[in-house]
Amino acid sequence: MTKAGRGKRLCDYCGEATALLHCRADSAKLCFACDREVHSTNPLFAKHSRSLLCDSCDAASASLFCEAERLLLCQNCDWDRHSDGGGGGGGGGGAAHNRRPVEGFVGCPSVGEILGILGVDDLGFKGPPLGGDEGGDDGGGGGGGGFSDVLLWETPAFVSLDDLIVPREDACALRAVDVPPLPKNRNATCGQHKKEMLRQLRLLAKPESNLDFERGETEPSDDLDSPVLNQALQPANMHSGCEDRDQVGFHKIEATDFQWFSNDGDTRNQAYDPSTFSYGEESPTALDKYPNISFQSSTNECHEVPSEHPVNSNPLPLVPLNSQERESAISRYKEKRKTRRYDKHIRYESRKVRAESRIRVKGRFAKMDRT
DNA sequence: GTCGCCTGTTGTGGTTGCGCTCGGG
DNA sequence: CCCCGAGCGCAACCACAACAGGCGA
Numbered sequence: 480m481t482k483a484g485r486g487k488r489l490c491d492y493c494g495e496a497t498a499l500l501h502c503r504a505d506s507a508k509l510c511f512a513c514d515r516e517v518h519s520t521n522p523l524f525a526k527h528s529r530s531l532l533c534d535s536c537d538a539a540s541a542s543l544f545c546e547a548e549r550l551l552l553c554q555n556c557d558w559d560r561h562s563d564g565g566g567g568g569g570g571g572g573g574a575a576h577n578r579r580p581v582e583g584f585v586g587c588p589s590v591g592e593i594l595g596i597l598g599v600d601d602l603g604f605k606g607p608p609l610g611g612d613e614g615g616d617d618g619g620g621g622g623g624g625g626f627s628d629v630l631l632w633e634t635p636a637f638v639s640l641d642d643l644i645v646p647r648e649d650a651c652a653l654r655a656v657d658v659p660p661l662p663k664n665r666n667a668t669c670g671q672h673k674k675e676m677l678r679q680l681r682l683l684a685k686p687e688s689n690l691d692f693e694r695g696e697t698e699p700s701d702d703l704d705s706p707v708l709n710q711a712l713q714p715a716n717m718h719s720g721c722e723d724r725d726q727v728g729f730h731k732i733e734a735t736d737f738q739w740f741s742n743d744g745d746t747r748n749q750a751y752d753p754s755t756f757s758y759g760e761e762s763p764t765a766l767d768k769y770p771n772i773s774f775q776s777s778t779n780e781c782h783e784v785p786s787e788h789p790v791n792s793n794p795l796p797l798v799p800l801n802s803q804e805r806e807s808a809i810s811r812y813k814e815k816r817k818t819r820r821y822d823k824h825i826r827y828e829s830r831k832v833r834a835e836s837r838i839r840v841k842g843r844f845a846k847m848d849r850t
Numbered sequence: 851g852t853c854g855c856c857t858g859t860t861g862t863g864g865t866t867g868c869g870c871t872c873g874g875g
Numbered sequence: 876c877c878c879c880g881a882g883c884g885c886a887a888c889c890a891c892a893a894c895a896g897g898c899g900a
Contacts, residue, residue, distance in 0.1 A: 827892095827893070827894080829892080829893070830891095830892070830893065830894095833891080833892060833893085834890095834891095834892095837889095837890070837891085838890090839889085840889080841888090841889090842888080842889085843887095843888055843889035843890085844888085844889040844890040844891075845889075845890070846889090846890065846891090847890075847891080
């Protein structure tokens, strides 16, 4: 985006910070802080789907990231820039630019999870190095090595991604319990406002980590397996930054759930939903281990049964699965996958065309009259 | 290793009918 | 509480071109 565009990129809520997100339901541009504030007020707001703001028009949800121009683009702007005839900022050959879809989210994701959406390796904290090196502001492309980078790519052995076999567009559908979603690739999708994003995320991250310290931990740990770090990045705990309103109630409903969706607007049924996967029937072994959490099998609702563990205490100590449990979990997951239905996806356009032109009798295909 | 042939499998859309839920009597 | 009708959602059905994989030349 050009500098002239920055003026119209102010957050609609605070009017001060640079807006980085777009909420379709509210038709509003928001900075990260206001987004969290606005969408944590009640469970209905939390269901609003938000996406990064288009770098070109500053008015719509970005659905694609152009790797050549490093721009986040909404569908209209992508069409303008990359259609064959389009003048486009990239000049000629725009149609050949490599683009990839950008994920949005609903709910109230933690900073770690937002980083997952952006595909950012590192927040650029200068403080206690969690991953080893200091990881500069530019963390995106390079060798990075910030803590989130480690989390993204060296997932703990609790449930490996390979175990769960999640192909293609479902790739963000199911993840190990404490691992933020993997980016499509390691290049960040921050577009033209990466520095501002990281700045705002750093501000957001501070209260989260402080909260952990208040819980009794005295300082950040270098250990990736430390409960502090794991919990900070646990989806179930992402309400840490916005739970001051109705802690229990909000937790009970879906405030802690957030879903990753592709920006064509459809929320994948398998979207990352901690209440259904991490603790739910799709993770039966985990369920067995945490009898304090009850489920209604026919829905995705999760009701926490009063227990001696306060909400903020770590409800899910990481327990490795034995092979039998693992196989059982995988087979149940696969079985459930089979019965799921998603939005219509045409694999072969030629077959669609053929089917549409077919002769039908009461909706059924009829034999062709070859005479 | 490559090519062509053969055979079995897959995927496509509009309509229908079944099963379920809900509201009224 | 029970029954009935309306409304809704979803799976099954169909034919056949396209696809995938195996096999031999």
